Amino acid sequence: MNDRALARATLARQYLMERADVSALEAVSHLAGLQAQAPVPPYLALWARLKNFAAEDLSTLIDNRHVVRLVAMRGTVFALSVADAATFRGTVQSIMERDLHTNAAHRAALTGMDFEALAQAGRELVSAGPLTQMQMRPLLAECFPDRAPEGLAHGVRGLLPMVQVPPRGLWGRSGAPALTTLEDWLGTEVDLTPRPDALVLRYLAAFGPASVKDAQAWSGLTRLGEVFERLRLSLITFKSENGTELFDLPDAPRPDSGTPPVRILAPFDNILLSHADRSRILDKQYRSQVFTVNGIIKPAVLVRGKVAGFAAVSTTGESARLAATLFAQQPKTVIAAIEREGRSLLKFLHPAISTRDVSLDRLT
Known part of the structure:
Protein backbone atom coordinates (compact mmCIF):
# COMPACT_ATOMS: atom_id res chain seq x y z
CA MET A 1 0.00 0.00 0.00
CA ASN A 2 1.69 3.19 -1.13
CA ASP A 3 1.70 6.38 0.92
CA ARG A 4 -0.99 8.01 -1.19
CA ALA A 5 -3.44 5.14 -0.72
CA LEU A 6 -2.51 4.97 2.94
CA ALA A 7 -3.23 8.67 3.37
CA ARG A 8 -6.61 8.37 1.62
CA ALA A 9 -7.61 5.51 3.93
CA THR A 10 -6.69 7.42 7.09
CA LEU A 11 -8.19 10.69 5.86
CA ALA A 12 -11.46 8.92 5.01
CA ARG A 13 -11.94 7.57 8.50
CA GLN A 14 -10.80 10.90 9.97
CA TYR A 15 -13.60 12.66 8.06
CA LEU A 16 -11.00 14.61 6.11
CA MET A 17 -11.86 13.31 2.64
CA GLU A 18 -15.23 15.02 3.05
CA ARG A 19 -16.98 16.59 5.99
CA ALA A 20 -19.23 14.09 7.73
CA ASP A 21 -22.92 14.58 8.42
CA VAL A 22 -22.85 13.14 11.94
CA SER A 23 -23.37 14.59 15.40
CA ALA A 24 -20.52 15.95 17.47
CA LEU A 25 -20.92 13.08 19.93
CA GLU A 26 -20.77 10.48 17.16
CA ALA A 27 -17.64 12.15 15.83
CA VAL A 28 -15.88 12.29 19.21
CA SER A 29 -16.58 8.58 19.64
CA HIS A 30 -15.62 7.55 16.10
CA LEU A 31 -12.39 9.57 16.22
CA ALA A 32 -11.38 7.84 19.50
CA GLY A 33 -11.34 11.17 21.30
CA LEU A 34 -9.88 14.57 20.52
CA GLN A 35 -6.59 16.06 21.64
CA ALA A 36 -7.60 18.58 24.31
CA GLN A 37 -4.66 19.85 26.35
CA ALA A 38 -5.93 23.33 25.44
CA PRO A 39 -9.63 24.30 25.33
CA VAL A 40 -9.98 25.40 21.68
CA PRO A 41 -8.35 22.61 19.57
CA PRO A 42 -11.20 20.08 19.96
CA TYR A 43 -13.61 22.61 18.47
CA LEU A 44 -11.34 23.29 15.51
CA ALA A 45 -10.81 19.56 14.98
CA LEU A 46 -14.57 19.04 14.69
CA TRP A 47 -15.01 22.15 12.54
CA ALA A 48 -12.54 20.70 10.01
CA ARG A 49 -14.38 17.37 9.91
CA LEU A 50 -18.13 17.95 10.27
CA LYS A 51 -20.86 19.59 8.23
CA ASN A 52 -22.66 22.44 9.97
CA PHE A 53 -20.70 22.07 13.20
CA ALA A 54 -21.46 24.74 15.80
CA ALA A 55 -19.23 25.33 18.80
CA GLU A 56 -22.23 25.02 21.10
CA ASP A 57 -22.61 21.40 19.99
CA LEU A 58 -19.45 20.36 21.83
CA SER A 59 -19.90 22.82 24.70
CA THR A 60 -23.32 21.34 25.43
CA LEU A 61 -21.93 17.82 25.44
CA ILE A 62 -19.28 18.82 27.97
CA ASP A 63 -21.72 20.77 30.12
CA ASN A 64 -24.25 17.92 30.09
CA ARG A 65 -21.60 15.29 30.93
CA HIS A 66 -21.77 13.38 27.65
CA VAL A 67 -18.14 14.29 26.83
CA VAL A 68 -15.42 14.57 29.46
CA ARG A 69 -11.92 15.99 29.48
CA LEU A 70 -9.37 13.79 31.24
CA VAL A 71 -5.85 12.44 30.92
CA ALA A 72 -5.73 9.34 28.73
CA MET A 73 -3.54 8.32 25.79
CA ARG A 74 0.12 9.35 26.04
CA GLY A 75 -0.65 10.96 29.40
CA THR A 76 -2.32 13.82 27.52
CA VAL A 77 -5.71 15.44 28.10
CA PHE A 78 -8.35 14.15 25.68
CA ALA A 79 -12.00 14.96 25.13
CA LEU A 80 -13.69 11.56 25.23
CA SER A 81 -17.25 10.34 25.10
CA VAL A 82 -18.51 9.13 28.47
CA ALA A 83 -18.91 5.67 26.93
CA ASP A 84 -15.16 5.57 26.21
CA ALA A 85 -13.68 7.47 29.14
CA ALA A 86 -13.33 4.66 31.68
CA THR A 87 -12.19 2.02 29.18
CA PHE A 88 -9.62 4.24 27.51
CA ARG A 89 -8.25 5.60 30.79
CA GLY A 90 -8.22 2.18 32.43
CA THR A 91 -6.34 0.67 29.51
CA VAL A 92 -3.61 3.31 29.55
CA GLN A 93 -3.43 3.62 33.35
CA SER A 94 -0.01 1.95 33.31
CA ILE A 95 1.36 5.07 31.57
CA MET A 96 0.29 7.25 34.48
CA GLU A 97 1.64 4.78 37.03
CA ARG A 98 4.97 4.60 35.23
CA ASP A 99 5.15 8.39 35.28
CA LEU A 100 4.83 8.41 39.07
CA HIS A 101 8.16 6.59 39.28
CA THR A 102 9.99 8.37 36.45
CA ASN A 103 8.77 11.98 36.38
CA ALA A 104 11.87 14.05 37.11
CA ALA A 105 9.93 16.93 38.67
CA HIS A 106 7.92 14.82 41.13
CA ARG A 107 9.78 11.54 41.56
CA ALA A 108 11.43 12.57 44.84
CA ALA A 109 8.10 13.50 46.43
CA LEU A 110 6.50 10.20 45.39
CA THR A 111 9.31 7.73 46.09
CA GLY A 112 8.18 5.26 48.75
CA MET A 113 4.70 6.79 48.77
CA ASP A 114 1.68 4.73 49.84
CA PHE A 115 -0.22 5.23 46.60
CA GLU A 116 -3.41 3.68 47.89
CA ALA A 117 -3.47 6.17 50.75
CA LEU A 118 -2.74 9.05 48.38
CA ALA A 119 -5.50 8.00 45.99
CA GLN A 120 -7.98 7.71 48.85
CA ALA A 121 -7.02 11.14 50.16
CA GLY A 122 -7.55 12.59 46.69
CA ARG A 123 -10.98 10.96 46.39
CA GLU A 124 -12.07 12.33 49.72
CA LEU A 125 -10.87 15.85 48.97
CA VAL A 126 -12.79 16.19 45.69
CA SER A 127 -15.89 14.44 47.02
CA ALA A 128 -16.91 17.78 48.51
CA GLY A 129 -16.48 19.51 45.14
CA PRO A 130 -13.97 19.93 42.30
CA LEU A 131 -10.56 21.38 43.15
CA THR A 132 -7.70 22.72 41.08
CA GLN A 133 -4.31 21.17 41.66
CA MET A 134 -3.27 24.43 43.34
CA GLN A 135 -6.17 24.06 45.77
CA MET A 136 -5.34 20.40 46.38
CA ARG A 137 -1.74 21.02 47.36
CA PRO A 138 -2.14 22.50 50.87
CA LEU A 139 -4.91 20.02 51.68
CA LEU A 140 -2.77 17.06 50.63
CA ALA A 141 0.17 18.52 52.56
CA GLU A 142 -1.91 18.31 55.71
CA CYS A 143 -2.37 14.57 55.08
CA PHE A 144 1.26 13.94 54.12
CA PRO A 145 3.32 16.73 55.72
CA ASP A 146 6.69 15.17 54.84
CA ARG A 147 5.99 15.28 51.09
CA ALA A 148 6.18 18.09 48.53
CA PRO A 149 2.57 19.17 47.85
CA GLU A 150 3.20 19.67 44.11
CA GLY A 151 4.24 16.04 43.81
CA LEU A 152 1.25 14.87 45.83
CA ALA A 153 -1.22 16.69 43.56
CA HIS A 154 0.54 15.28 40.50
CA GLY A 155 0.27 11.83 42.04
CA VAL A 156 -3.49 12.14 42.55
CA ARG A 157 -3.90 13.17 38.91
CA GLY A 158 -1.99 10.07 37.84
CA LEU A 159 -3.62 7.60 40.20
CA LEU A 160 -7.24 8.61 39.61
CA PRO A 161 -9.22 9.36 36.45
CA MET A 162 -9.78 13.05 37.12
CA VAL A 163 -12.20 15.02 34.95
CA GLN A 164 -11.58 18.68 34.12
CA VAL A 165 -15.04 20.01 34.91
CA PRO A 166 -16.78 22.94 33.19
CA PRO A 167 -16.35 25.78 32.59
CA ARG A 168 -12.96 24.38 31.54
CA GLY A 169 -13.27 23.46 27.89
CA LEU A 170 -16.46 25.40 27.16
CA TRP A 171 -16.44 27.60 24.08
CA GLY A 172 -15.66 31.19 24.96
CA ARG A 173 -15.55 30.55 28.71
CA SER A 174 -13.02 27.98 29.91
CA GLY A 175 -11.17 28.66 33.19
CA ALA A 176 -8.59 26.92 35.34
CA PRO A 177 -8.89 23.11 35.28
CA ALA A 178 -10.81 22.10 38.40
CA LEU A 179 -10.82 18.34 38.93
CA THR A 180 -13.06 15.66 40.32
CA THR A 181 -13.10 11.91 39.84
CA LEU A 182 -14.81 10.43 36.81
CA GLU A 183 -16.96 8.42 39.20
CA ASP A 184 -18.14 11.51 41.12
CA TRP A 185 -18.75 13.47 37.92
CA LEU A 186 -20.92 10.76 36.42
CA GLY A 187 -22.54 9.78 39.69
CA THR A 188 -21.91 6.09 39.11
CA GLU A 189 -19.21 3.47 39.51
CA VAL A 190 -16.81 3.16 36.57
CA ASP A 191 -15.07 0.05 35.28
CA LEU A 192 -11.36 0.74 34.74
CA THR A 193 -10.49 -2.79 33.60
CA PRO A 194 -7.78 -2.60 30.91
CA ARG A 195 -9.05 -3.68 27.49
CA PRO A 196 -6.09 -3.36 25.11
CA ASP A 197 -7.70 -5.44 22.36
CA ALA A 198 -10.71 -3.14 22.23
CA LEU A 199 -8.46 -0.06 22.29
CA VAL A 200 -6.41 -1.31 19.32
CA LEU A 201 -9.57 -1.98 17.30
CA ARG A 202 -10.85 1.51 18.03
CA TYR A 203 -7.49 2.94 17.03
CA LEU A 204 -7.53 1.13 13.68
CA ALA A 205 -11.09 2.30 13.02
CA ALA A 206 -9.98 5.91 13.46
CA PHE A 207 -6.36 5.91 12.22
CA GLY A 208 -5.64 2.72 10.30
CA PRO A 209 -4.11 1.05 8.44
CA ALA A 210 -1.33 1.15 11.01
CA SER A 211 1.65 -0.70 12.41
CA VAL A 212 2.27 -1.88 15.93
CA LYS A 213 4.60 1.06 16.45
CA ASP A 214 1.93 3.45 15.17
CA ALA A 215 -0.58 2.19 17.75
CA GLN A 216 2.05 2.50 20.46
CA ALA A 217 2.84 6.08 19.42
CA TRP A 218 -0.86 7.01 19.64
CA SER A 219 -1.59 5.29 22.93
CA GLY A 220 1.73 5.60 24.74
CA LEU A 221 1.55 1.89 25.56
CA THR A 222 4.31 -0.64 24.91
CA ARG A 223 4.25 -4.32 23.93
CA LEU A 224 1.19 -3.97 21.75
CA GLY A 225 2.68 -6.54 19.39
CA GLU A 226 1.14 -9.17 21.65
CA VAL A 227 -2.28 -7.60 21.17
CA PHE A 228 -1.96 -7.45 17.39
CA GLU A 229 -0.95 -11.12 17.33
CA ARG A 230 -4.07 -12.04 19.27
CA LEU A 231 -6.15 -10.07 16.80
CA ARG A 232 -4.29 -11.08 13.64
CA LEU A 233 -6.86 -13.58 12.34
CA SER A 234 -9.61 -10.95 12.55
CA LEU A 235 -7.56 -8.28 10.73
CA ILE A 236 -6.11 -7.83 7.28
CA THR A 237 -2.52 -6.81 6.61
CA PHE A 238 -0.61 -4.72 4.09
CA LYS A 239 2.97 -3.68 3.54
CA SER A 240 3.87 0.00 3.50
CA GLU A 241 6.24 1.46 0.91
CA ASN A 242 9.15 0.87 3.30
CA GLY A 243 8.11 -2.71 4.05
CA THR A 244 6.45 -2.20 7.44
CA GLU A 245 3.55 -4.53 8.23
CA LEU A 246 0.28 -2.62 8.55
CA PHE A 247 -2.90 -3.93 10.14
CA ASP A 248 -6.46 -2.89 9.44
CA LEU A 249 -10.09 -3.78 9.99
CA PRO A 250 -11.47 -5.76 7.04
CA ASP A 251 -14.49 -3.49 6.50
CA ALA A 252 -12.78 -0.13 7.14
CA PRO A 253 -12.87 2.44 4.31
CA ARG A 254 -9.91 2.40 1.94
CA PRO A 255 -10.84 4.61 -1.04
CA ASP A 256 -9.01 3.65 -4.24
CA SER A 257 -9.41 7.10 -5.77
CA GLY A 258 -10.28 10.68 -4.95
CA THR A 259 -8.36 13.84 -4.21
CA PRO A 260 -8.49 14.96 -0.57
CA PRO A 261 -9.75 18.54 -0.23
CA VAL A 262 -7.94 21.47 1.31
CA ARG A 263 -8.33 21.51 5.08
CA ILE A 264 -6.92 23.64 7.90
CA LEU A 265 -6.37 21.41 10.91
CA ALA A 266 -6.58 22.20 14.59
CA PRO A 267 -3.46 22.89 16.64
CA PHE A 268 -2.24 19.56 18.05
CA ASP A 269 -4.51 17.73 15.60
CA ASN A 270 -4.65 14.00 16.33
CA ILE A 271 -3.91 13.01 12.75
CA LEU A 272 -0.42 14.49 13.19
CA LEU A 273 0.22 12.71 16.49
CA SER A 274 -1.16 9.22 16.03
CA HIS A 275 1.48 7.38 14.00
CA ALA A 276 5.14 6.62 14.59
CA ASP A 277 5.62 6.99 10.83
CA ARG A 278 3.90 10.21 9.76
CA SER A 279 5.02 10.01 6.13
CA ARG A 280 1.50 9.28 4.90
CA ILE A 281 0.55 12.86 5.72
Whole structure:
Protein backbone atom coordinates (compact mmCIF):
# COMPACT_ATOMS: atom_id res chain seq x y z
CA MET A 1 0.00 0.00 0.00
CA ASN A 2 1.69 3.19 -1.13
CA ASP A 3 1.70 6.38 0.92
CA ARG A 4 -0.99 8.01 -1.19
CA ALA A 5 -3.44 5.14 -0.72
CA LEU A 6 -2.51 4.97 2.94
CA ALA A 7 -3.23 8.67 3.37
CA ARG A 8 -6.61 8.37 1.62
CA ALA A 9 -7.61 5.51 3.93
CA THR A 10 -6.69 7.42 7.09
CA LEU A 11 -8.19 10.69 5.86
CA ALA A 12 -11.46 8.92 5.01
CA ARG A 13 -11.94 7.57 8.50
CA GLN A 14 -10.80 10.90 9.97
CA TYR A 15 -13.60 12.66 8.06
CA LEU A 16 -11.00 14.61 6.11
CA MET A 17 -11.86 13.31 2.64
CA GLU A 18 -15.23 15.02 3.05
CA ARG A 19 -16.98 16.59 5.99
CA ALA A 20 -19.23 14.09 7.73
CA ASP A 21 -22.92 14.58 8.42
CA VAL A 22 -22.85 13.14 11.94
CA SER A 23 -23.37 14.59 15.40
CA ALA A 24 -20.52 15.95 17.47
CA LEU A 25 -20.92 13.08 19.93
CA GLU A 26 -20.77 10.48 17.16
CA ALA A 27 -17.64 12.15 15.83
CA VAL A 28 -15.88 12.29 19.21
CA SER A 29 -16.58 8.58 19.64
CA HIS A 30 -15.62 7.55 16.10
CA LEU A 31 -12.39 9.57 16.22
CA ALA A 32 -11.38 7.84 19.50
CA GLY A 33 -11.34 11.17 21.30
CA LEU A 34 -9.88 14.57 20.52
CA GLN A 35 -6.59 16.06 21.64
CA ALA A 36 -7.60 18.58 24.31
CA GLN A 37 -4.66 19.85 26.35
CA ALA A 38 -5.93 23.33 25.44
CA PRO A 39 -9.63 24.30 25.33
CA VAL A 40 -9.98 25.40 21.68
CA PRO A 41 -8.35 22.61 19.57
CA PRO A 42 -11.20 20.08 19.96
CA TYR A 43 -13.61 22.61 18.47
CA LEU A 44 -11.34 23.29 15.51
CA ALA A 45 -10.81 19.56 14.98
CA LEU A 46 -14.57 19.04 14.69
CA TRP A 47 -15.01 22.15 12.54
CA ALA A 48 -12.54 20.70 10.01
CA ARG A 49 -14.38 17.37 9.91
CA LEU A 50 -18.13 17.95 10.27
CA LYS A 51 -20.86 19.59 8.23
CA ASN A 52 -22.66 22.44 9.97
CA PHE A 53 -20.70 22.07 13.20
CA ALA A 54 -21.46 24.74 15.80
CA ALA A 55 -19.23 25.33 18.80
CA GLU A 56 -22.23 25.02 21.10
CA ASP A 57 -22.61 21.40 19.99
CA LEU A 58 -19.45 20.36 21.83
CA SER A 59 -19.90 22.82 24.70
CA THR A 60 -23.32 21.34 25.43
CA LEU A 61 -21.93 17.82 25.44
CA ILE A 62 -19.28 18.82 27.97
CA ASP A 63 -21.72 20.77 30.12
CA ASN A 64 -24.25 17.92 30.09
CA ARG A 65 -21.60 15.29 30.93
CA HIS A 66 -21.77 13.38 27.65
CA VAL A 67 -18.14 14.29 26.83
CA VAL A 68 -15.42 14.57 29.46
CA ARG A 69 -11.92 15.99 29.48
CA LEU A 70 -9.37 13.79 31.24
CA VAL A 71 -5.85 12.44 30.92
CA ALA A 72 -5.73 9.34 28.73
CA MET A 73 -3.54 8.32 25.79
CA ARG A 74 0.12 9.35 26.04
CA GLY A 75 -0.65 10.96 29.40
CA THR A 76 -2.32 13.82 27.52
CA VAL A 77 -5.71 15.44 28.10
CA PHE A 78 -8.35 14.15 25.68
CA ALA A 79 -12.00 14.96 25.13
CA LEU A 80 -13.69 11.56 25.23
CA SER A 81 -17.25 10.34 25.10
CA VAL A 82 -18.51 9.13 28.47
CA ALA A 83 -18.91 5.67 26.93
CA ASP A 84 -15.16 5.57 26.21
CA ALA A 85 -13.68 7.47 29.14
CA ALA A 86 -13.33 4.66 31.68
CA THR A 87 -12.19 2.02 29.18
CA PHE A 88 -9.62 4.24 27.51
CA ARG A 89 -8.25 5.60 30.79
CA GLY A 90 -8.22 2.18 32.43
CA THR A 91 -6.34 0.67 29.51
CA VAL A 92 -3.61 3.31 29.55
CA GLN A 93 -3.43 3.62 33.35
CA SER A 94 -0.01 1.95 33.31
CA ILE A 95 1.36 5.07 31.57
CA MET A 96 0.29 7.25 34.48
CA GLU A 97 1.64 4.78 37.03
CA ARG A 98 4.97 4.60 35.23
CA ASP A 99 5.15 8.39 35.28
CA LEU A 100 4.83 8.41 39.07
CA HIS A 101 8.16 6.59 39.28
CA THR A 102 9.99 8.37 36.45
CA ASN A 103 8.77 11.98 36.38
CA ALA A 104 11.87 14.05 37.11
CA ALA A 105 9.93 16.93 38.67
CA HIS A 106 7.92 14.82 41.13
CA ARG A 107 9.78 11.54 41.56
CA ALA A 108 11.43 12.57 44.84
CA ALA A 109 8.10 13.50 46.43
CA LEU A 110 6.50 10.20 45.39
CA THR A 111 9.31 7.73 46.09
CA GLY A 112 8.18 5.26 48.75
CA MET A 113 4.70 6.79 48.77
CA ASP A 114 1.68 4.73 49.84
CA PHE A 115 -0.22 5.23 46.60
CA GLU A 116 -3.41 3.68 47.89
CA ALA A 117 -3.47 6.17 50.75
CA LEU A 118 -2.74 9.05 48.38
CA ALA A 119 -5.50 8.00 45.99
CA GLN A 120 -7.98 7.71 48.85
CA ALA A 121 -7.02 11.14 50.16
CA GLY A 122 -7.55 12.59 46.69
CA ARG A 123 -10.98 10.96 46.39
CA GLU A 124 -12.07 12.33 49.72
CA LEU A 125 -10.87 15.85 48.97
CA VAL A 126 -12.79 16.19 45.69
CA SER A 127 -15.89 14.44 47.02
CA ALA A 128 -16.91 17.78 48.51
CA GLY A 129 -16.48 19.51 45.14
CA PRO A 130 -13.97 19.93 42.30
CA LEU A 131 -10.56 21.38 43.15
CA THR A 132 -7.70 22.72 41.08
CA GLN A 133 -4.31 21.17 41.66
CA MET A 134 -3.27 24.43 43.34
CA GLN A 135 -6.17 24.06 45.77
CA MET A 136 -5.34 20.40 46.38
CA ARG A 137 -1.74 21.02 47.36
CA PRO A 138 -2.14 22.50 50.87
CA LEU A 139 -4.91 20.02 51.68
CA LEU A 140 -2.77 17.06 50.63
CA ALA A 141 0.17 18.52 52.56
CA GLU A 142 -1.91 18.31 55.71
CA CYS A 143 -2.37 14.57 55.08
CA PHE A 144 1.26 13.94 54.12
CA PRO A 145 3.32 16.73 55.72
CA ASP A 146 6.69 15.17 54.84
CA ARG A 147 5.99 15.28 51.09
CA ALA A 148 6.18 18.09 48.53
CA PRO A 149 2.57 19.17 47.85
CA GLU A 150 3.20 19.67 44.11
CA GLY A 151 4.24 16.04 43.81
CA LEU A 152 1.25 14.87 45.83
CA ALA A 153 -1.22 16.69 43.56
CA HIS A 154 0.54 15.28 40.50
CA GLY A 155 0.27 11.83 42.04
CA VAL A 156 -3.49 12.14 42.55
CA ARG A 157 -3.90 13.17 38.91
CA GLY A 158 -1.99 10.07 37.84
CA LEU A 159 -3.62 7.60 40.20
CA LEU A 160 -7.24 8.61 39.61
CA PRO A 161 -9.22 9.36 36.45
CA MET A 162 -9.78 13.05 37.12
CA VAL A 163 -12.20 15.02 34.95
CA GLN A 164 -11.58 18.68 34.12
CA VAL A 165 -15.04 20.01 34.91
CA PRO A 166 -16.78 22.94 33.19
CA PRO A 167 -16.35 25.78 32.59
CA ARG A 168 -12.96 24.38 31.54
CA GLY A 169 -13.27 23.46 27.89
CA LEU A 170 -16.46 25.40 27.16
CA TRP A 171 -16.44 27.60 24.08
CA GLY A 172 -15.66 31.19 24.96
CA ARG A 173 -15.55 30.55 28.71
CA SER A 174 -13.02 27.98 29.91
CA GLY A 175 -11.17 28.66 33.19
CA ALA A 176 -8.59 26.92 35.34
CA PRO A 177 -8.89 23.11 35.28
CA ALA A 178 -10.81 22.10 38.40
CA LEU A 179 -10.82 18.34 38.93
CA THR A 180 -13.06 15.66 40.32
CA THR A 181 -13.10 11.91 39.84
CA LEU A 182 -14.81 10.43 36.81
CA GLU A 183 -16.96 8.42 39.20
CA ASP A 184 -18.14 11.51 41.12
CA TRP A 185 -18.75 13.47 37.92
CA LEU A 186 -20.92 10.76 36.42
CA GLY A 187 -22.54 9.78 39.69
CA THR A 188 -21.91 6.09 39.11
CA GLU A 189 -19.21 3.47 39.51
CA VAL A 190 -16.81 3.16 36.57
CA ASP A 191 -15.07 0.05 35.28
CA LEU A 192 -11.36 0.74 34.74
CA THR A 193 -10.49 -2.79 33.60
CA PRO A 194 -7.78 -2.60 30.91
CA ARG A 195 -9.05 -3.68 27.49
CA PRO A 196 -6.09 -3.36 25.11
CA ASP A 197 -7.70 -5.44 22.36
CA ALA A 198 -10.71 -3.14 22.23
CA LEU A 199 -8.46 -0.06 22.29
CA VAL A 200 -6.41 -1.31 19.32
CA LEU A 201 -9.57 -1.98 17.30
CA ARG A 202 -10.85 1.51 18.03
CA TYR A 203 -7.49 2.94 17.03
CA LEU A 204 -7.53 1.13 13.68
CA ALA A 205 -11.09 2.30 13.02
CA ALA A 206 -9.98 5.91 13.46
CA PHE A 207 -6.36 5.91 12.22
CA GLY A 208 -5.64 2.72 10.30
CA PRO A 209 -4.11 1.05 8.44
CA ALA A 210 -1.33 1.15 11.01
CA SER A 211 1.65 -0.70 12.41
CA VAL A 212 2.27 -1.88 15.93
CA LYS A 213 4.60 1.06 16.45
CA ASP A 214 1.93 3.45 15.17
CA ALA A 215 -0.58 2.19 17.75
CA GLN A 216 2.05 2.50 20.46
CA ALA A 217 2.84 6.08 19.42
CA TRP A 218 -0.86 7.01 19.64
CA SER A 219 -1.59 5.29 22.93
CA GLY A 220 1.73 5.60 24.74
CA LEU A 221 1.55 1.89 25.56
CA THR A 222 4.31 -0.64 24.91
CA ARG A 223 4.25 -4.32 23.93
CA LEU A 224 1.19 -3.97 21.75
CA GLY A 225 2.68 -6.54 19.39
CA GLU A 226 1.14 -9.17 21.65
CA VAL A 227 -2.28 -7.60 21.17
CA PHE A 228 -1.96 -7.45 17.39
CA GLU A 229 -0.95 -11.12 17.33
CA ARG A 230 -4.07 -12.04 19.27
CA LEU A 231 -6.15 -10.07 16.80
CA ARG A 232 -4.29 -11.08 13.64
CA LEU A 233 -6.86 -13.58 12.34
CA SER A 234 -9.61 -10.95 12.55
CA LEU A 235 -7.56 -8.28 10.73
CA ILE A 236 -6.11 -7.83 7.28
CA THR A 237 -2.52 -6.81 6.61
CA PHE A 238 -0.61 -4.72 4.09
CA LYS A 239 2.97 -3.68 3.54
CA SER A 240 3.87 0.00 3.50
CA GLU A 241 6.24 1.46 0.91
CA ASN A 242 9.15 0.87 3.30
CA GLY A 243 8.11 -2.71 4.05
CA THR A 244 6.45 -2.20 7.44
CA GLU A 245 3.55 -4.53 8.23
CA LEU A 246 0.28 -2.62 8.55
CA PHE A 247 -2.90 -3.93 10.14
CA ASP A 248 -6.46 -2.89 9.44
CA LEU A 249 -10.09 -3.78 9.99
CA PRO A 250 -11.47 -5.76 7.04
CA ASP A 251 -14.49 -3.49 6.50
CA ALA A 252 -12.78 -0.13 7.14
CA PRO A 253 -12.87 2.44 4.31
CA ARG A 254 -9.91 2.40 1.94
CA PRO A 255 -10.84 4.61 -1.04
CA ASP A 256 -9.01 3.65 -4.24
CA SER A 257 -9.41 7.10 -5.77
CA GLY A 258 -10.28 10.68 -4.95
CA THR A 259 -8.36 13.84 -4.21
CA PRO A 260 -8.49 14.96 -0.57
CA PRO A 261 -9.75 18.54 -0.23
CA VAL A 262 -7.94 21.47 1.31
CA ARG A 263 -8.33 21.51 5.08
CA ILE A 264 -6.92 23.64 7.90
CA LEU A 265 -6.37 21.41 10.91
CA ALA A 266 -6.58 22.20 14.59
CA PRO A 267 -3.46 22.89 16.64
CA PHE A 268 -2.24 19.56 18.05
CA ASP A 269 -4.51 17.73 15.60
CA ASN A 270 -4.65 14.00 16.33
CA ILE A 271 -3.91 13.01 12.75
CA LEU A 272 -0.42 14.49 13.19
CA LEU A 273 0.22 12.71 16.49
CA SER A 274 -1.16 9.22 16.03
CA HIS A 275 1.48 7.38 14.00
CA ALA A 276 5.14 6.62 14.59
CA ASP A 277 5.62 6.99 10.83
CA ARG A 278 3.90 10.21 9.76
CA SER A 279 5.02 10.01 6.13
CA ARG A 280 1.50 9.28 4.90
CA ILE A 281 0.55 12.86 5.72
CA LEU A 282 3.68 14.82 6.73
CA ASP A 283 6.97 14.75 4.84
CA LYS A 284 9.92 14.47 7.17
CA GLN A 285 11.64 17.62 5.94
CA TYR A 286 8.69 19.75 7.04
CA ARG A 287 8.18 18.30 10.51
CA SER A 288 10.25 20.99 12.25
CA GLN A 289 8.13 23.68 10.58
CA VAL A 290 4.93 22.32 12.13
CA PHE A 291 6.26 20.84 15.41
CA THR A 292 8.06 23.61 17.29
CA VAL A 293 10.90 23.14 19.77
CA ASN A 294 8.70 24.33 22.66
CA GLY A 295 6.08 21.65 22.07
CA ILE A 296 3.56 23.62 20.02
CA ILE A 297 2.01 21.89 17.00
CA LYS A 298 0.76 24.49 14.55
CA PRO A 299 -2.52 24.35 12.60
CA ALA A 300 -1.47 22.47 9.47
CA VAL A 301 -2.76 23.18 5.96
CA LEU A 302 -3.62 19.98 4.10
CA VAL A 303 -3.39 19.98 0.31
CA ARG A 304 -4.15 16.76 -1.57
CA GLY A 305 -3.85 14.88 1.71
CA LYS A 306 -0.40 16.14 2.69
CA VAL A 307 0.72 18.89 5.05
CA ALA A 308 1.60 21.70 2.65
CA GLY A 309 2.01 24.52 5.16
CA PHE A 310 0.78 25.95 8.41
CA ALA A 311 -1.53 28.74 9.51
CA ALA A 312 -1.83 31.33 12.26
CA VAL A 313 -4.88 33.37 13.26
CA SER A 314 -4.73 36.85 14.75
CA THR A 315 -7.15 39.67 15.51
CA THR A 316 -6.61 43.42 15.51
CA GLY A 317 -9.45 45.69 16.50
CA GLU A 318 -12.39 44.85 14.26
CA SER A 319 -10.52 42.58 11.85
CA ALA A 320 -9.42 38.95 11.91
CA ARG A 321 -6.61 37.54 9.82
CA LEU A 322 -5.42 34.09 8.88
CA ALA A 323 -1.86 33.95 7.59
CA ALA A 324 -0.94 30.72 5.81
CA THR A 325 2.69 29.84 5.11
CA LEU A 326 3.11 27.29 2.32
CA PHE A 327 6.12 25.05 1.79
CA ALA A 328 5.95 25.20 -2.02
CA GLN A 329 4.19 27.05 -4.81
CA GLN A 330 0.61 25.87 -5.33
CA PRO A 331 -1.78 26.13 -8.32
CA LYS A 332 -4.30 28.97 -8.39
CA THR A 333 -7.15 26.52 -7.69
CA VAL A 334 -5.43 25.40 -4.47
CA ILE A 335 -4.73 28.99 -3.44
CA ALA A 336 -8.41 29.82 -3.93
CA ALA A 337 -9.43 26.77 -1.88
CA ILE A 338 -7.10 27.76 0.98
CA GLU A 339 -8.52 31.28 0.95
CA ARG A 340 -12.10 29.95 1.08
CA GLU A 341 -11.27 27.57 3.90
CA GLY A 342 -9.42 30.32 5.76
CA ARG A 343 -12.35 32.72 5.57
CA SER A 344 -14.70 29.99 6.73
CA LEU A 345 -12.45 29.26 9.70
CA LEU A 346 -12.29 32.95 10.62
CA LYS A 347 -16.08 33.16 10.50
CA PHE A 348 -16.29 30.17 12.84
CA LEU A 349 -13.75 31.60 15.26
CA HIS A 350 -14.89 35.23 15.15
CA PRO A 351 -18.49 35.44 13.91
CA ALA A 352 -18.93 38.98 15.24
CA ILE A 353 -15.99 40.33 13.25
CA SER A 354 -16.98 41.25 9.71
CA THR A 355 -13.53 42.03 8.30
CA ARG A 356 -11.75 38.75 7.62
CA ASP A 357 -8.53 38.59 5.65
CA VAL A 358 -6.53 35.61 4.42
CA SER A 359 -2.93 36.02 3.35
CA LEU A 360 -0.60 33.41 1.88
CA ASP A 361 3.16 33.38 1.84
CA ARG A 362 5.93 31.00 0.82
CA LEU A 363 8.35 29.55 3.33
CA THR A 364 11.77 31.10 2.74
